[in-house]
Amino acid sequence: MGKSKLRAAILGVTGMVGQQYVRMLENHPWFEVTTLVGSRSAGKLYGEAVEWIDSYEPPARIMNMPVKVAEPESEDVDLVFSSLPTEAAYQLDTKYAARFPTVSDASSYRMEPDVPLLIPEVNPDHLGLLEVQRRKRGWKGSLVTSPNCTATGLVIALKPLHDAYRIRKAVVSTMQALSGAGYPGVPSLRIIDNVIPYIKGEEEKVAAETKKMLGAKSSDAISPDPMGVSVMVHRVATIDGHLESAYIETERPVDVEEAKEVLRDFRGKPQEMKLPTAPERPIIVMEQDDRPQPRLDRMAGSVPGMSTVVGRVRRGLDDHSLRLTLLSHNTIRGAAGNAILIAEMMHELGYLE
Amino acid sequence: MGKSKLRAAILGVTGMVGQQYVRMLENHPWFEVTTLVGSRSAGKLYGEAVEWIDSYEPPARIMNMPVKVAEPESEDVDLVFSSLPTEAAYQLDTKYAARFPTVSDASSYRMEPDVPLLIPEVNPDHLGLLEVQRRKRGWKGSLVTSPNCTATGLVIALKPLHDAYRIRKAVVSTMQALSGAGYPGVPSLRIIDNVIPYIKGEEEKVAAETKKMLGAKSSDAISPDPMGVSVMVHRVATIDGHLESAYIETERPVDVEEAKEVLRDFRGKPQEMKLPTAPERPIIVMEQDDRPQPRLDRMAGSVPGMSTVVGRVRRGLDDHSLRLTLLSHNTIRGAAGNAILIAEMMHELGYLE
Amino acid sequence: MGKSKLRAAILGVTGMVGQQYVRMLENHPWFEVTTLVGSRSAGKLYGEAVEWIDSYEPPARIMNMPVKVAEPESEDVDLVFSSLPTEAAYQLDTKYAARFPTVSDASSYRMEPDVPLLIPEVNPDHLGLLEVQRRKRGWKGSLVTSPNCTATGLVIALKPLHDAYRIRKAVVSTMQALSGAGYPGVPSLRIIDNVIPYIKGEEEKVAAETKKMLGAKSSDAISPDPMGVSVMVHRVATIDGHLESAYIETERPVDVEEAKEVLRDFRGKPQEMKLPTAPERPIIVMEQDDRPQPRLDRMAGSVPGMSTVVGRVRRGLDDHSLRLTLLSHNTIRGAAGNAILIAEMMHELGYLE
Amino acid sequence: MGKSKLRAAILGVTGMVGQQYVRMLENHPWFEVTTLVGSRSAGKLYGEAVEWIDSYEPPARIMNMPVKVAEPESEDVDLVFSSLPTEAAYQLDTKYAARFPTVSDASSYRMEPDVPLLIPEVNPDHLGLLEVQRRKRGWKGSLVTSPNCTATGLVIALKPLHDAYRIRKAVVSTMQALSGAGYPGVPSLRIIDNVIPYIKGEEEKVAAETKKMLGAKSSDAISPDPMGVSVMVHRVATIDGHLESAYIETERPVDVEEAKEVLRDFRGKPQEMKLPTAPERPIIVMEQDDRPQPRLDRMAGSVPGMSTVVGRVRRGLDDHSLRLTLLSHNTIRGAAGNAILIAEMMHELGYLE
Incomplete structure (x- = not known):
């Protein structure tokens, strides 16, 4: 790709699914992780905050990045991946979605009528709900969820x-x-x-x-x-x-x-x-x-x-x-991997612009 | 009970189910283990032959008893518990049943039309098949099976x-x-x-x-x-x-x-x-x-x-x-325990005389 | 025994060692559990508070007893078993020991010069330290610890x-x-x-x-x-x-x-x-x-x-x-069992009077 | 490398270490697996014979290769990796070594005075024993062992x-x-x-x-x-x-x-x-x-x-x-990996010619 990569934030980055995002987005051709958001670990470097429990060695670049608190109003990114715990996701997923294309693994909004719950191979047409969502909520961004x-x-x-x-x-x-x-x-x-x-x-x-x-x-x-x-x-x-x-x-x-x-x-x-x-x-x-x-x-x-x-x-x-x-x-197709695949499809269909 | 206990043989006594028989019949009020039958371990003492894999400590009396080969024609017992492997059970269960009341955990004869497959709480009336069995096979003993x-x-x-x-x-x-x-x-x-x-x-x-x-x-x-x-x-x-x-x-x-x-x-x-x-x-x-x-x-x-x-x-x-x-x-109610319960019910109903 | 049993409190009774105390003191010939102390679970019945993780079925009498907060000054018991977490034990073990014979599994006071660290088979003579302890601390009760x-x-x-x-x-x-x-x-x-x-x-x-x-x-x-x-x-x-x-x-x-x-x-x-x-x-x-x-x-x-x-x-x-x-x-001889054995020895040597 | 790869036989190829050889030699720059030797599985294709228990997917080329019996006198290879069980290795390792450079994981000959027991980083000079070995045994090939x-x-x-x-x-x-x-x-x-x-x-x-x-x-x-x-x-x-x-x-x-x-x-x-x-x-x-x-x-x-x-x-x-x-x-550096490293070092030092 001639153009530069899209800048992605990961919310809940120190959890198990967060760790999969880090692994799967390293060397991604279209997306680049530029913002790490965590609540308890905010202020630390990722390498200090994370309890890494996989045999895969985490990339040094990420290990040395700071983890910051959520600031949905001032984040400077192109898309957001959220793997927040349910309660936090209730608070934050919609705030991020108001401004950025947001793909969330949390269960919080999966059953909302205007929120697509998506497996790209299964129901890509449900993405069409985003028009309803934008109309109804007036968001600049969007919220798509990845299933249980x-x-x-x-x-x-x-x-x-x-x-x-x-x-x-x-x-x-x-x-x-x-x-x-x-x-x-x-x-x-x-x-x-x-x-x-x-x-x-x-x-x-x-x-x-x-x-x-x-x-x-x-x-x-x-x-x-x-x-x-x-x-x-x-x-x-x-x-x-x-x-x-x-x-x-x-x-x-x-x-x-x-x-x-x-x-x-x-x-x-x-x-x-x-x-x-x-x-x-x-x-x-x-x-x-x-x-x-x-x-x-x-x-x-x-x-x-x-x-x-x-x-x-x-x-x-x-x-x-x-x-x-x-x-x-469960943590790849069942979480981070499916969310990334959603974002990739959205990218190709022009939903990330 | 005033009268002496019934003498029981255990076939396949060193296996996992055999070990449960040993454990559950120790101190049984009606039955007493007097004969241990095993093929590979014949000639050894039980304590030498068995790979005991339970935390329960096996009774010293049994540990010092010899394991012998199957001799269905000359065994001197009142009832037989069989936990032989399927193939061996095909050979031996009926030979024992021809002379002794035999309760078997093996799958070999479970589906035979004249062989009761019994859970004493569930289908005690199926014991009535033993009349058919005796009539058809001319056995002095009987064969009752315990399910999978x-x-x-x-x-x-x-x-x-x-x-x-x-x-x-x-x-x-x-x-x-x-x-x-x-x-x-x-x-x-x-x-x-x-x-x-x-x-x-x-x-x-x-x-x-x-x-x-x-x-x-x-x-x-x-x-x-x-x-x-x-x-x-x-x-x-x-x-x-x-x-x-x-x-x-x-x-x-x-x-x-x-x-x-x-x-x-x-x-x-x-x-x-x-x-x-x-x-x-x-x-x-x-x-x-x-x-x-x-x-x-x-x-x-x-x-x-x-x-x-x-x-x-x-x-x-x-x-x-x-x-x-x-x-x-699975090794108690699913095997030895259910077989012992069958024998106890047969005893009370006069089937062991 | 003609005389009535000594009344025992268990501190930290919902933890894993606490559960062993409950199991081992049920039907104890000399001691009877009459007081259950826990911090987070205070106010609940034991059966509601405990996450029982043993296959042993807990005694109904204890399951229906209330768990209360620690009140070292007004407890009405004859001896105390403490399996509190280290920090809580620092606070409470000595307060209880000031009034009651107390045996503690916590590491908090094990290395104190005037506190016996005891395995009854190994160093029963170390109980003699209790004289030093009483002299130095002016306690009515005593503190003996059970090792790691x-x-x-x-x-x-x-x-x-x-x-x-x-x-x-x-x-x-x-x-x-x-x-x-x-x-x-x-x-x-x-x-x-x-x-x-x-x-x-x-x-x-x-x-x-x-x-x-x-x-x-x-x-x-x-x-x-x-x-x-x-x-x-x-x-x-x-x-x-x-x-x-x-x-x-x-x-x-x-x-x-x-x-x-x-x-x-x-x-x-x-x-x-x-x-x-x-x-x-x-x-x-x-x-x-x-x-x-x-x-x-x-x-x-x-x-x-x-x-x-x-x-x-x-x-x-x-x-x-x-x-x-x-x-x-580790939870029997390495904790509750050794502490009970200490208390039994103290009882026979007159230290619980 | 301009020249063609050395042809390698694996003895005991269906075992756990054999499976590691298959995995590690796939795409090896210098060696190519051309002969699979197994006793019980001889006559079958590798894919039929092996109980593959690794998540790594075995290479199709090898899965479709036949497994043959050992024929040390007529094998057409340049080197031999042996991961035979101890008894079989006693019989076969020296027969192969008489004709081919042979690296063995078996314990059978490790302690022989004229057989190097080698970790390439630790005692590469022990390879010098091969001169003694050749002199004493008159072999065309050689035997080097990989440790426990x-x-x-x-x-x-x-x-x-x-x-x-x-x-x-x-x-x-x-x-x-x-x-x-x-x-x-x-x-x-x-x-x-x-x-x-x-x-x-x-x-x-x-x-x-x-x-x-x-x-x-x-x-x-x-x-x-x-x-x-x-x-x-x-x-x-x-x-x-x-x-x-x-x-x-x-x-x-x-x-x-x-x-x-x-x-x-x-x-x-x-x-x-x-x-x-x-x-x-x-x-x-x-x-x-x-x-x-x-x-x-x-x-x-x-x-x-x-x-x-x-x-x-x-x-x-x-x-x-x-x-x-x-x-x-244990199955990589502790077996197949160390043996391959030995062979690589021997290759560079001219021992495989």
Whole structure:
């Protein structure tokens, strides 16, 4: 690119998702991190403030950058990535969005009628809501949200099946990674030799967000898809990668081998546009009996952590039902990676100007 | 009891389930272990042969007993507990059953039409098949089987709900403990920071066994229950205790609070008969948001490891569906404990004479 | 006992050690818990306040008792067990000790010259310091401290060897359990597939406390033992039980088999006095190549969690050195259990009157 | 390079170390894998035979290559890497060495007087033994061995300290990763919530190999270094990376800050020669209190897995002792990586012609 890079701020930069932003935006062809915002760590250098818990070595440039408090009115950037905690996001995401194109991982505004909840491969047309948003709120900037980390992989896997067979019900049990709880997150005494069958608010979020993302956009709103979604969540002792076991019932009869083709052939706008963070294949279908597995497969694909890995596709109870296991990296596609992909698509569609 | 104890043989005594038999029969009021049978370890003392992997200290009496090869024709015992590997059980379970009352944990004969597959609280009437069995096979002894460790907890939880609401479909995802794979079982390199979404043959077994146990006994056979059962299995890094997340659809409308009462109030013949290994409550219902958990709850109840612990009972997609999480100790209620309870019930009903 | 039980308060009762006190004092023959003190949880019932993380089911009587704030001046009890965090213990332990016999697990006063740091089997004569303490401080009550959980097992194993061979140097590497860090303690993201070679302040504490406990009591002070103690600590992913690998050099030549006898034959005052919480054998020596192991052996012995389990006793570099591995339960003998044993010994010696 | 690559055979190619060879030799500038040898998997394609347990995706070229039986007399290669199990290595390593330059990870011949046991940074001069070897055995090829995975990191860290301060004693406790036991290796039931203080034969190997590698080469033999080495080994629940906690006593007084410089400044022949697999810094010294940690640091440095990471350098008992923690990747530097580095050095020194 001849022109200079867009300057990006990261809000909540010392958290687990913040750390993924730092990693994924280093050497990004279009965006450059120029502002780090954190509340508790404001005033320190990033290298002093962050409890880095990844084996990846953080870039020296960022480690030596100062972390500052949020100043939505005077920030000098071209776009904003927010991974603030829910409460802080309620306060700040809209203030930033009033002035800057803002992509947020927080759950705070995901279900607002005029806020797109986006997976670029799944519902790029929902970006059209931004016109409603601008009209209604009078913002110079905009707010787009990235979904819950468990909903993300689920919706990517359901989308092509829904298009092909029309899903009526999805019953899902999850086995979610520890990094999904942030840091410090789950105490080790709770999870060694254990499974916790509960994550506060998660089941409701996954169901509602799934229906919103698969919903149809009319002139100025999204009608949630009518499918039934029942989610049962569990925390297990894995570091990264949410595994989900799904049973679906469909309107049209479903053939297992054909369904695998449908999953394999799925492509979206990010693949057409060849966006930098778009994986070649949004869905990787594995044929081995015992895959996907979190430790082996969470980084599979051409852009590690961005593909949803599906396996064990098999018959359900009859010709109108299907079972499968899916794996999605929760801090990459389930957070920072999806948000960056949103920003890349917005960039190419002229929404960042 | 004034009379002397019945002499019991344990087949496959050095395995994980064999170790549970040793533990649970020590100080049993009615049965006494007098014969230890193992193939690879024959000729050694038990203490030399066994790789004891429990924190419980094995009884000195047993540690000093010799392990011998199987001699079904000349064994001098009153009853037999078999926890042989599948292949060996095919060879030996029927040879023992020809002469002795035999209770087997092996899957080999579970689905035979004239072999009861039994959970004493659930289908004690299936014991009536033994008449058919004797007639057909001409045995002096008998063969009763104990179900798959995953089916066991599931069927205990489904039974009272089925009676109350008539279940049409059950969709179940399991998170199974390492001890279910025996010893050495799952390599540690496979399971640390991981989940394996596959256990060979398990999904089919759980579905078929569930339908047999909940089936109706006619004069000389069992008609499997017509409900649909779809099972998706996963191995997780827990030592003991299979956790199962279930979604059911029912014929009659179901009320969540009432369903909890139905589960809580469930009692069976073992409780009526006050059998030594019968837990006071076959089902324990927990109200906390985040329970049951394998490490905390697998030993809950008056006879540790014998109760099924149910939690997170909540609404499914509509008035005819329900979700719940259940936990069952796989080597106790899921194997040795259930087999011992079967033998105790047979004893009281005169089947061991 | 004909007389009624002594009434005990537990300070810091909702923490991990507090939970062990509750468990171990239930049904105690001499002591009865009558007062629960906690700061953050004051005003709640114990059952509401505690995050119980053990599979043991807490006694209903205690679950329904209120937790109250500390009121050292008006408490109505006969003795006090303190497991307060260090800072709170600085404030409160001495206030309670001014009025009541107080046994504290906190590190706050362990190194004070007039405060006994006690393992009843090792240095019961250090209780004599209480005369100095009373004289110097004018207290009606008294303060005795229980050592660091890592020092406890180490000192128990070193004591008989020191008596027999005179230890000059001990080089120790520890592999410590998660429960030693309290709750919530170590984040799971830090410890899965990992070891942390650091625990703040631990190495210094273990060295200093070991030398104090093995030191000689003169008329009114303890001279620390002159042996060199070098400790390197590590946190590993075990729930309970600190494993320690020790290399020692001795003044007198040491024979391996004789050293095992010396360890096996070790008995102390609690065994002589047959105190209720005294294990029959303070040290259990295992001969198997691969023991002790935390999960298998932390509860070994006649009073689970109170014995130090020693194994792999073998030659060091020459005739004056020895190596061994030891295991000690950190929240039982390393905290609540040792404190209760101290109180039992004080009771029998008339210090609680 | 203008000339074509040297053709390499890998013996034992489906094992864990074999898998590392495949990964590290893909795209190697000088060597090309042309022959895969395995016993049980002979006749299959590599992709069918291997139980791949790494998240790295194996190269398609290798996955489609056949695995063949060993034929030392007719193999058509330029060099051989052997990672056979001990027994097979006894049979085959010398047969291959009779014809080809062979680098072996097996322990079988490591302690033979005429066989170099090599870490290229530590004792490159020991390669001179090959003249003795050729003379004595009449081989066309040669045999060089790569040390035990625990000895490797230890010796790299001790070497510069030994040169600077002359080490008299090293007391080492290890916390070793699961991959060191191969596959299937340690059963998961043994290691969850546990530590195993034993690995058969390991302590003796580490001590003897350390002394050989640090020993002096005379005209035709190595005199083992006289330092005392006492090793206590433990298996912990980490995937990769052996952590070792070391206490050393030195002849000359040692200053902590200076010792860190000595470690940091260490460079060897591979760095001078800029060998492809040589890390820029053989030793990385970390200053953080709680590092190195296996999961975070095992892949640190310019060639992941090839550097020894040292931390917690601190005073021992007096001016002549020092403590430190070190981490070394056991299947990379501790096996395949070191063997490849040996071959690279031999290549540059003309030993492969």
